[in-house]
Amino acid sequence: AIRMTQSPSSLSASTGDRVTITCRASQDISNYLAWYQQKPGKVPRLLIHGASTLQSGVPSRFSGTGSGTDFTLTISWLQSEDFATYYCQQYYSYHSFGQGTKLEIK
Amino acid sequence: EVQLLDSGGDLVQPGGSLRLSCEASGFTFTTYGMTWVRQAPGKGLEWVSSISGSGRYTYYADSVEGRFTISRDNSKNTLYLQMNSLRAEDTAVYFCAKVNRDGYNYDALDYWGQGTLVTVSS
Numbered sequence: 661a662i663r664m665t666q667s668p669s670s671l672s673a674s675t676g677d678r679v680t681i682t683c684r685a686s687q688d689i690s691n692y693l694a695w696y697q698q699k700p701g702k703v704p705r706l707l708i709h710g711a712s713t714l715q716s717g718v719p720s721r722f723s724g725t726g727s728g729t730d731f732t733l734t735i736s737w738l739q740s741e742d743f744a745t746y747y748c749q750q751y752y753s754y755h756s757f758g759q760g761t762k763l764e765i766k
Numbered sequence: 767e768v769q770l771l772d773s774g775g776d777l778v779q780p781g782g783s784l785r786l787s788c789e790a791s792g793f794t795f796t797t798y799g800m801t802w803v804r805q806a807p808g809k810g811l812e813w814v815s816s817i818s819g820s821g822r823y824t825y826y827a828d829s830v831e832g833r834f835t836i837s838r839d840n841s842k843n844t845l846y847l848q849m850n851s852l853r854a855e856d857t858a859v860y861f862c863a864k865v866n867r868d869g870y871n872y873d874a875l876d877y878w879g880q881g882t883l884v885t886v887s888s
Binding site: 661694696703745747751754756757759760 | 878
């Protein structure tokens with residue numbers, strides 16, 4: 661099974677900051693990588709698929725890069741509604757998720 | 767509008783069985799792969815199982831292989847997860863989810879059900 665490792669596990673930031681979350685796959689997954697946002701008690705929301713394609717309706721301050729084994733999610737200008745937990749997911753071979761990154765207000 | 771309605775979660779004793787359902791609407795159900803994902807209390811997301819649009823191909827996480835069975839009834843636009851030999855570690859909210867691209871068995875997951883809680887405890 662492909663293992664996905666996110667870093668950091670938690671992150672404190674302020675509104676207006678630029679933050680980056682990384683995700684590493686245990687083997688080459690090409691660009692079969694998605695990012696999700698989940699708020700407490702809510703359903704996960706798809707942000708990015710294909711490593712860099714923004715899902716319809718997602719603000720352009722979210723962006724994704726990477727290919728192969730190393731990927732990043734960047735939020736360029738943090739808004740209050742962005743404080744949440746973020747997960748990466750590979751779908752190159754079945755599915756597997758990273759352990760999550762909790763983005764908290766500093 | 768795409769909608770996924772999960773149901774069937776309950777309190778069940780260890781070793782027991784339960785069947786989850788997910789009623790889909792708003793898209794051509796038969797052409798999309800579907801997936802179950804679970805989330806234990808306070809924990810992250812864990813992929814459980816996936817099925818092709820036709821139902822011919824099924825896939826399972828090692829943690830549930832041999833105990834859980836995914837299926838679908840395309841005449842009823844409904845996805846199922848039969849869970850047998852349940853363990854305490856199966857306690858979680860179970861979400862059904864639709865793959866993003868038509869014709870794919872596994873893919874990014876663009877729509878999710880609201881989740882149904884399964885609690886395994888004596």
